[in-house]
Amino acid sequence: MDFFPALSEPLLYLAPMAGVTDSVFRRLCKEFGADVMVTEFVSAEGILHRNQRTREMVAFAASERPLGVQLFGADPDRLAAAAAAVVDWVTPDFIDLNFGCPVNKVVCRHGGSALLRDCPLLEKVAGTVVREVAPVPVTAKIRLGWDAATINATVTARLLEAAGVRVVAVHGRTKEQGYSGEADWDEIARVAEAVRIPVIGNGDIRTAHDVRHRLQTTPVRGVMIGRGAMTAPWIFRQAKALLRGLPDFPEPTLEEQWNHIIRHCEMAVAEGDSEPHTLASLRGQLMAYSRGMPGGRQLRSRLQQVTRLEQVRDLAAEHVAQAPNLEVAGMAA
Ligand SMILES: Cc1cc2nc3c(=O)[nH]c(=O)nc-3n(C[C@H](O)[C@H](O)[C@H](O)COP(=O)(O)O)c2cc1C
Secondary structure, eight states, X not given: OTHHHHOOSOEXXXXXXXXXXXXXXXXXXXXXXXXXXXXXXXXXXXXXXXXXXXXXXXXXXXXXOSEEEEEEOSOHHHHHHHHHHHHHHHOOSEEEEEEOOOOHHHHTTTOGGGGGGOHHHHHHHHHHHHHHHTTSOEEEEEEEESSGGGBOHHHHHHHHHHTTOOEEEEEEEETTTTTOSOOOHHHHHHHHHHOSSOEEEESOOOSHHHHHHHHHHSOOSEEEESHHHHHOTTHHHHHHHHHTTOOOOOOOOHHHHHHHHHHHHHHHHHHSSOHXXXXXXXXXXXXXXXXXXXXXXXXXXXXXXXXXXHHHHHHHHHHHHHGGGSOBOOSOO
């Protein structure tokens, strides 16, 4: 990948998250120092049918570069045609192939993690897309394997490398695990040792110290952060400071957190359709932000109901004023 060798520091990726990592959220994470962005996964068929929703999903701002558009599908020629169409429409810095999605409606059509148990097809998909979009780089995101009995990420990564894939991100869980249990970083390390292309480790990174720990103890060339960035997008700024040996970056104050939340909502509303609809679609993100805030349960139930920006601003002011009297609710979301 052209931007990859140029960077001497490890790369901090924002993980692709459907319904979360839209352009607004990606730009916010970029401001906090995330290095690489990947769009949420987009179906190759949606691209080929040129539907409007799909077009919106692959759109991004220049400030988000380097950015990859993530595609899923199972038919090598259809995926290659979709990748070529995306390159034509939006000229991303790379195309990312999703070989990790565990969702049934994707897997039963042989997409996402289904390809982890069909290595010949996975190899064919990757090779066909690489040839079709060259010289645009192709990267891939995989899981450890289908289930605990068939862990094959090392084999998969080698096949992808041989097919011309330039970077592999590994989520340290199997398809069967979904999001349960803990990411297995020993296995991620084995993958990174098995291939020459850069491996990006992914799973359960919640703090800047987690970032440094994983980079120090495994041979990954970067880390990818998902849910940790939903709750605390400033993790990128904190991690960069820590990696550069600067003093610990303090946690943002409650007021700073609310300023960020309000800004996120304002940007989303400015670019969305209706204010109530946009705020409803941000609910999951608002719940994530409220994790660990004082008075969490009550706060969350009020956040669930907001339909106007003004309500978010009022809630913020009220919450900051009351905070000294509220208990910290812990991290249950
Ligand atoms: C709400 C949500 C949506 C996700 N959507 C995608 C997706 O579109 N493409 C993908 O490759 N992974 C997707 N993932 C998986 C994440 O990219 C990441 O691999 C996973 O959350 C583990 O990393 P984390 O522990 O840092 O969250 C999604 C995860 C979540 C929680």
